[in-house]
């Protein structure tokens with residue numbers, strides 16, 4: 301992966317602020333200081349812009365990708381149960397594009413790392429001499445232990461807890477990364493065909509560039525997730541379990557105490573474990589969230605709707621989350637194995653969430669898109 305000096309500097313700033321934020325979060329659970337740092341990070345990054353990696357119109361079907369024909373659709377939802385950030389629904393058009401039929405797997409990510417020696421955000425050590433240049437003068441150096449790399453790991457609670465505090469079931473785990481998603485002692489052995497997790501947005505972008513691809517926009521992702529259906533609650537229709545059949549890997553049981561695995565899996569599932577949608581895409585609902593290229597704004601649809609039908613929207617120019625206004629976030633879509641109707645029904649195509657781009661976790665992965673055209677229209681279907 302080649303990176304220019306400016307991008308290298310920006311990436312370094314993001315990395316160091318990421319780790320410092322995690323450190324301060326440990327020292328100050330209120331997260332107040334972390335939000336100050338997040339605000340600084342926001343000032344150092346530019347407005348969202350689509351990476352328009354493209355292919356010639358005559359290029360053969362990329363392996364493992366599906367041609368999404370494009371068209372006009374209703375993005376978002378105000379149906380019962382939809383979150384406020386999904387409204388109002390509004391018309392959007394997207395051009396045809398290629399999309400990975402599955403999330404990027406551990407095996408695929410391992411090939412990328414082997415070829416490039418890439419080190420993910422969660423694996424990088426913190427260089428205090430560099431970091432302190434980006435924080436307020438006089439900021440004391442955290443202890444070496446606090447500066448250790450790590451990531452967020454889902455941890456079941458011993459008993460039911462109020463569902464309004466996600467820190468009840470997420471913990472910062474030193475040593476957690478894509479190779480050992482639950483921290484030291486865990487591994488991806490036997491999970492080669494599972495989606496890679498513990499990847500930050502920056503890691504996903506790096507993989508995509510290496511693969512000659514890009515992340516999908518939120519509009520592309522939602523269009524693709526709908527599988528050619530219009531206005532349906534789920535990627536396959538309006539009934540969650542048609543004929544009693546599990547269609548997605550979600551959380552079954554009492555969240556976040558016990559995942560019963562009633563749908564066949566507690567935790568991530570191998571890709572292609574559930575039926576594909578109308579475009580031949582797997583796991584566009586559940587299993588792992590997918591990073592998108594857009595900045596996240598909780599009012600993005602409110603801002604977009606009055607503009608009329610938008611062609612290939614790339615999302616807002618900046619990030620804003622009404623519930624966490626100082627932390628910049630990127631869009632994630634699709635929900636995960638941790639979603640359930642009692643907590644968040646985010647395996648609906650319109651569901652959306654923002655996540656800090658420097659933050660990986662054990663239920664967020666990604667898949668890649670590619671602009672262009674099929675070799676023969678319809679041949680990839």
Ligand SMILES: [Ca+2]
Pocket residue numbers: 549550551552561562563564565566567637
């Ligand atoms: Ca499950």
